[in-house]
Structure formats: C-alpha cells, structure tokens
Amino acid sequence: MTGGIVAAIVVGIIVFLLSIPLDLSFYLRVREGAEFRFSLRWFFSLVKKEFGRKKTTAKKRTERSWAFSDLLLIRGLLPKILHFLKDVFRHIRIRDLGIDLRIGLDEPADTALVVGFLWLPAFLLSSSSPYLIRLRPSFDDGLVFQGYAHAVLRLRPIQLVPAVTRF
Numbered sequence: 001m002t003g004g005i006v007a008a009i010v011v012g013i014i015v016f017l018l019s020i021p022l023d024l025s026f027y028l029r030v031r032e033g034a035e036f037r038f039s040l041r042w043f044f045s046l047v048k049k050e051f052g053r054k055k056t057t058a059k060k061r062t063e064r065s066w067a068f069s070d071l072l073l074i075r076g077l078l079p080k081i082l083h084f085l086k087d088v089f090r091h092i093r094i095r096d097l098g099i100d101l102r103i104g105l106d107e108p109a110d111t112a113l114v115v116g117f118l119w120l121p122a123f124l125l126s127s128s129s130p131y132l133i134r135l136r137p138s139f140d141d142g143l144v145f146q147g148y149a150h151a152v153l154r155l156r157p158i159q160l161v162p163a164v165t166r167f
Contacts, residue, residue: 104138
C-alpha cells in the first residue's frame with residue numbers, strides 16, 4: 001500500500017519536472033571568424049548550461065572507421081528518423097528569431113541570384129511574423145559573408161515522450 005503511494009508520488013514528481021519548459025538559445029555571428037553559442041535553460045532559468053566556440057580556422061578531419069551515412073543503410077531506419085524528427089519539430093515553439101546577413105560574391109550577378117533566391121522566403125517569413133529577417137547584398141566588396149543569427153526555441157520535454165516511445 002505505501003509502496004504504491006510512494007510510486008505514485010515519484011511518478012507525479014517526474015511528470016511535473018518534465019512539464020517545465022526547456023528553452024534552447026542559438027547565436028551565430030560571422031565576421032572575420034565565426035562565433036557560435038548555444039544555451040539550455042530549464043526550470044525557469046534556474047538550471048542553465050552554456051556552450052560556445054570561437055572558430056577562425058578549419059580543423060583537419062581525422063579518419064573514422066564508420067560514417068553517419070553507414071547508419072542510414074539500415075533498412076527502415078531513415079523513415080523512422082524522419083518521422084521522429086517531424087514529431088519533435090511539431091512541439092518546438094519559436095519564441096524569438098533574428099537574422100541579419102550581408103552576402104556578396106565575386107560576381108554581382110551571382111550575388112543577385114543567391115540573395116534573390118533567399119529573399120523571397122525571408123520576406124514571407126518576416127512579413128507575416130514578428131521576427132526580424134534581413135538580407136543585404138554586397139555588390140562591390142568582393143566575397144562577403146557577414147552577419148548574425150539568433151533563435152530562442154521552447155519545448156516541453158513531456159511532449160517528446162510519445163515521439164521517443166514510438167521511435
């Protein structure tokens with residue numbers, strides 16, 4: 001009898017803790033080098049973990065005996081992964097999004113093609129939402145890719161339980 005009560009209390013506490021939202025923050029800034037930061041905040045920002053990396057040069061890759069593409073050769077795994085990702089993205093809510101990029105290629109015509117291709121989805125997303133998305137072409141400075149992007153996403157871990165159990 002008391003074991004059942006203790007088990008019910010433990011399950012209740014676990015459900016309560018999984019119902020508290022988890023905030024994921026991403027920040028990317030590209031100037032001379034790239035700076036990337038990622039943070040997890042849970043329990044109303046009382047529990048937080050931040051990750052960051054400043055990168056100026058490319059690292060050499062080491063040889064591996066297996067690759068991620070080898071996992072995709074397992075029969076039936078790719079559709080399950082895609083279904084799992086669809087279930088996860090269904091529960092993610094965008095709280096804040098901001099993108100400001102300056103793009104320039106060596107040829108002005110190539111710059112116009114790339115910025116024109118990216119401009120339509122950026123315009124549609126920014127005109128129907130409160131998010132700031134700005135793309136600026138640079139026709140006279142040569143090869144340029146500068147700017148920043150940040151996003152704050154929220155999800156409740158309890159909503160991922162059905163997706164994880166189906167996977």
